[in-house]
Amino acid sequence: MKTVFQHLTRRDFIRYLMAGSISVPLLMEGLAQNLMAQEPTPKRPIIWLKGQASDNHNVGFWNLPEFPGFLEKFFEVIPRSAVNKDISELDDSDIATSHILILEGLFTNDPDDPLNSLIKDLIVVSRVVILLGNEAAYGNRAPEGFMDLEGNLLYHVETPYLKLPGAPVPARHLLGMLNHLVLFGLPKLDAFRRPEALYKTTICDRCEYRGDFEAGRFVRFHGEKEGCLYLLGCKGPVTKNSCPVEKWNGTSNWCVGAGSPCTGCSEPDYPDHHGLGMFGQLSSDDAAINSFFVRHLDTIAKGTAVVAAAGIATHAFSKRAASPLKGQRLPILEDDDE
Numbered sequence: 001m002k003t004v005f006q007h008l009t010r011r012d013f014i015r016y017l018m019a020g021s022i023s024v025p026l027l028m029e030g031l032a033q034n035l036m037a038q039e040p041t042p043k044r045p046i047i048w049l050k051g052q053a054s055d056n057h058n059v060g061f062w063n064l065p066e067f068p069g070f071l072e073k074f075f076e077v078i079p080r081s082a083v084n085k086d087i088s089e090l091d092d093s094d095i096a097t098s099h100i101l102i103l104e105g106l107f108t109n110d111p112d113d114p115l116n117s118l119i120k121d122l123i124v125v126s127r128v129v130i131l132l133g134n135e136a137a138y139g140n141r142a143p144e145g146f147m148d149l150e151g152n153l154l155y156h157v158e159t160p161y162l163k164l165p166g167a168p169v170p171a172r173h174l175l176g177m178l179n180h181l182v183l184f185g186l187p188k189l190d191a192f193r194r195p196e197a198l199y200k201t202t203i204c205d206r207c208e209y210r211g212d213f214e215a216g217r218f219v220r221f222h223g224e225k226e227g228c229l230y231l232l233g234c235k236g237p238v239t240k241n242s243c244p245v246e247k248w249n250g251t252s253n254w255c256v257g258a259g260s261p262c263t264g265c266s267e268p269d270y271p272d273h274h275g276l277g278m279f280g281q282l283s284s285d286d287a288a289i290n291s292f293f294v295r296h297l298d299t300i301a302k303g304t305a306v307v308a309a310a311g312i313a314t315h316a317f318s319k320r321a322a323s324p325l326k327g328q329r330l331p332i333l334e335d336d337d338e
C-alpha cells in the first residue's frame, strides 16, 4: 500500500507535523511502512523507563488502544528486567541501530539505587534520549532527592537528547518524533531542546480568539460566553505548543476551546510562571503583544479587573461580533530554516 510517506521529504513532513494535519493513524502507518521497507533490519530497540510521574501522559495512549501493540510490533520494547544484567549487550556498537531511550518521570539521585546507576550507564550507550513529560524534561525543578536528568547527566555526555514536555504529552508528539528519528534523524530543536516542528509557534498565534485578543474582546469571568481569555490568566502569548491545531489527542477540543485559559503546561516555568501562577495575568510586556487594548488593560489586572475594565470593555462587548477568525485555523508559520 502506497501512501504519502513513501515520497515524503523531511521538509514536507515537518510542515505536516506543524500544521497538525498528520493524524495519529497516519503517523503510525507511515512509521510502519518505513520500518517494513527496511526488513530484514531488526526491530528498533526502545528502552522506556518510568520513574515517579503523574502518569497523565498515558491519557493520549488510553485514547489509542492499538498504540502499545504497534510499538511492540515494530520496535523491540526492552523491559527493565532485561537491561539490568549487561548493558553492553544492548548496543551492537553501531550507533545507528542502538536503542532509543525514553525517560519519563522523576528518578532518585541516590547513587546506591540500582535504577540511578542503570540510567547513568544507559544514557552513555543510547542512540538518542527522549525526555518525556515535564518531570523528566524540566528536571531543574525536581524536588529534593530526585535527579535533574539534563543538568546532572545529559549535559556531560555526547548522547543527543530532545524533550517532549507538556501535561500531558500528546501521543502524536511521541509518534511524530519516533517517525522523525527513524526517517530523518534528530529533528531541529529550540533553545529548550524541544522539536521546533511541535513547539515553534505560540498558542496565541493559532488560537481561534486571536482576533478577539487584538480587538480587546475579552471574557471577564469563567463561563462568560466565548472570547479571549487573556484577563483570566491565559499563558497563550508565551506558550509554544501545537494544541490549537492538534486539539486534545486528535479530538475536537482543547483547553481554550473548552473555556479554560492555557496554563502554559509545556513551558519550563510551569506551573508558577515566575510567581504569576497558572491563572495570573501576564503583563503586556511579558506577553510581548502590541495590541492597543492589551496595553491599556495592564492596570486592570491587579485585582480590580471587573470594575476598571468596565469603561473600556462595555463598549467593546456591546458591539461585539463574532471574531472573523473564530473556528478557522490561522496560517501556519513556514519552517524557514529547512
Ligand code: SF4
Binding pocket: 203, 204, 205, 207, 208, 209, 210, 211, 213, 227, 228, 229, 230, 234, 235, 236, 237, 256, 262
Ligand atoms: S490570550 Fe489565550 S484565549 Fe486569547 S488569543 Fe491568546 S491563546 Fe487565545
Ligand code: SF4
Binding pocket: 166, 167, 168, 203, 239, 240, 241, 243, 254, 255, 256, 261, 262, 263, 264, 265, 266
Ligand atoms: S493549551 Fe496550554 S495548558 Fe492546554 S495543553 Fe496546550 S500548552 Fe498545555
